[in-house]
Amino acid sequence: MLACSAMLAAGAAGASGSPESVQLPAAQKSGGMPLMEALSKRHSSRSFSPGDLSPQELSNLLWAAWGVNRADGRRTIPTAMNYQELQVYVNRRDGVWRYEARSERLVRVADRALPAPMNDAPDVLIFAILDHQEYGPYHAGLAARSAGLYCASAKLACVVRASPVKAAEKADPNAFGFLPKGWKPSLRLHAGHPAK
Template sequence: MNTFTKLVLGMMGRLRAKPAKGDAATSILLPPPEKHGGLPLMEALAIRHSSRDFAPDPLSMQLLSNLLWSAYGINRTDGGRTAPSALNAQEIDVFLALPSGAYRYDAAVNELHLVAASDLRRITGYQDFVDEAPLDLVYVADYTRMNLVPVGQRESYAAVAAGAITQNVYLFAASNGLATVIRAWIDRVAIADALGLTHDQQVLLSQTVGYTRTMT
């Protein structure tokens, strides 16, 4: 579906998900993340960039596990994460829009939990490339976890936390030959409805990840 059609449907409140491809498992246990390898940090920073040219090839379960751990996994015995959050609120949830359904990443058990048995990629952004890229990440703030943060500052705090996660994804992508781009031009209402979010949750950003089409 092209960008103009999505815009029109979005303005009409009729931007909808597609049926899932295959059966949507209620949960997916990911393999343990590999916490070694990839490019050195300075080399990854040197080639970090945004790309909007994605091949439809799916990521392997191992690569997906590594990606999610790098993005927002647990890296300490006290439950600390690979990305910071103010007062350790850990208010960001990472959702995945896959062809087989939409899932929430549970870092504590390294597992994906089904939230919608539909292909939500179409509604995670107005750009046409999101329809066929293998993975769209959606970052959602849960303000019920931010009781110690003044109400007027919660959105900005959460946005900073989500930004740190997106940069982790950028560096992982650069280090592992993947393409990615962060996107704020999204239909937050349509995404929230599709994910079944509550009024205490807010969609902040989306990020597409996959292989570069010209490299496959």
Template sequence: MKNLLIACSLLLAVFATAQTSTKTNSAQVPMVLTTFDTIKLQAPDTLGGKPLMQAISRRKTDRSFDSRNLSLKHLSEILWVANGVNRAKGKRTVPSAMGLYPLQTYAVLANGIYLYNPLKQQLEPVIKGDFRNLAGTQNFVEVAPLNLLFIAKARNANDNFQSAIMDSGYCGQNVYLYCASEGLRTVVRASAKDAELLKVMNLGSNYKFILAQTVGY
């Protein structure tokens, strides 16, 4: 009986190690985008990552990036923490005054610009091509694999975008904490070549660029 218990314990340990290894490997495998189509994102691993206080203690800004692509796991979870749905009725991972959620989140990747659909947890293609140079004025935006754009659509002619500006801070901080937890680099920026971006994305004068955030290694 004792030997049987030992054998079962060893099997459980091997299984747990294999599961951990699988999770680790999925975070390390870079994405390879060969087509410009809808990207089905993974569900977030809500049991993963470092404890909150550790992540806060490691939160920092980086302005140096290399060109390694993110894994699908990291890309999926970055978008989810930024502006994803985490409970019923489409409620998000970030707060929003009066539940307006005025921000749209775009992902600028090497092969094109995508719009994040939080209800379906997917990236939807907007325009094909490498437009990372428009995501900011710093050289690193062209090197890093991901630039997030937080863009708002005016609710009416008198919209001053105050709610969107506040919401962008929540989104950015969530991404900062996730990057601290996962060993990624990030920097939030209030500047981009926004007029050119909006034109390329075919967004009219009722849209406003609010914030950008670069993420990578």
């Protein structure tokens, strides 16, 4: 059972037909491993335990990647000229969810999880960028780097991969149909508890 599943009942859509959503716990913004230690322990790991991240771990991971850390709406990562043209999605066994940073919520955008190779970890963050935005790949890279440092600090396994979207689209031609027009998947970060 997914870690977020128990929270769905409270956040699910009613008769209004609005998207199903989940309120994440507030990200923990203090404590953790010192930065230099996290840098020294950061490494890629492609082996994961099957269990999901807890709602708190997922909230912390998403906040590290693309959270709001100032009252003016600016983020945990720098963006060129503060464009903030990045969207973060989470592929889980129960579907694909969009991260809403300002409200710390997940909104379901697809009922089915993406096919391989997008599903080899309990939680796969997908960083989506605009087709025409030249800074998009840099923003995706910074978000993945920040999320990777959180994983090192929290002793989670993770690996950043350039998105082989053609393989997923071959398995399902509409795999990324949840993305708004003009957006495309860029990097992805696979995260979970280390394999035992």
